[in-house]
Amino acid sequence: MDFSHPRIYDSDSILSLHHEPRHVIIYGAGVIGCEYASIFRGMDVKVDLINTRDRLLAFLDQEMSDSLSYHFWNSGVVIRHNEEYEKIEGCDDGVIMHLKSGKKLKADCLLYANGRTGNTDSLALENIGLETDSRGQLKVNSMYQTALPHVYAVGDVIGYPSLASAAYDQGRIAAQALVKGEATAHLIEDIPTGIYTIPEISSVGKNRAAVNGNESALRSGPRAI
Structure with a gap:
């Protein structure tokens, strides 16, 4: 990925965006990709969200993932599941992304948000x-x-x-x-998580998949907040 190209960004450099895009491709539909999809769509920017998996934020309960997908689609975000890029062409006025499925997308810029690596x-x-x-x-x-x-x-x-x-x-x-020379403290097992999409998502504790079918260990109930 050529991050030196002026139209290709990562999750840090996108904060120094020097132009006003009308259309952005976001590659990677994890937490960062979904949060930026919400931000750009909230600014009325057309968003193509490329997801290499079959649903958004698969670590969440299915109904939460489906709800986020519904709100994204309803707001105009185009989600493309099970897609991977083959090559990327950088142009003076944008980028062209070639997907392995044969699709070709052109946008004003690309945000590559497919995970972070250690800066080591x-x-x-x-x-x-x-x-x-x-x-x-x-x-x-x-x-x-x-x-x-x-x-x-x-x-x-x-x-x-x-x-x-x-x-x-x-x-x-x-x-x-x-x-x-020793540590008596330790991290709590169930760490609260906040995801700043629109709508926001918060969770704490195990999800349905983690209880391995032991429904007696699970209590759930929807609440409007």
């Missing part, structure tokens, strides 16, 4: 014997120590849950381990 390439971690995974992330233990016990890592660079609120606590736990 420039750290030369191989010089101290640390390896990252394919997404540039580090493995840690319960005290947030890497494979080198004197090197700690917290936040998005260690993967799930990739939430600012969790990263704050991870930092506190790592600091306690660093100073005392």
Whole structure:
């Protein structure tokens, strides 16, 4: 992906958008992609949302995912499920995305939002014997120590849950381990999640799929908020 092209953005550079697009392609329908789809559609920008999976935000309960899809379609967002790009052409006035299905889309700009990777390439971690995974992330233990016990890592660079609120606590736990040699605190199992789409989505605890058919462990009831 050529992020040096003036019409191709990631989730950070899109905040410095230097023109007013009438049509945007968003590749990736995870949390970030869906949030930006809401933002652009709210500004009356035509949105093509390319989803590599069969439904939006598959970690949510089916009815929540379906509800978000309904609201997106109703607002004018075009969702294209089970699609992957084959190549991207950058033009002076926009981009052309060729999909593996044979479809071809042209828009004023492209937002690539198909996941984030750890910004570890420039750290030369191989010089101290640390390896990252394919997404540039580090493995840690319960005290947030890497494979080198004197090197700690917290936040998005260690993967799930990739939430600012969790990263704050991870930092506190790592600091306690660093100073005392052990950590008595730990992250709570059920971390509240907020997704800033339109409409907004919040969740905490296990979803239906996680209870593995044990309906006695599940109570649900819709509420208008």
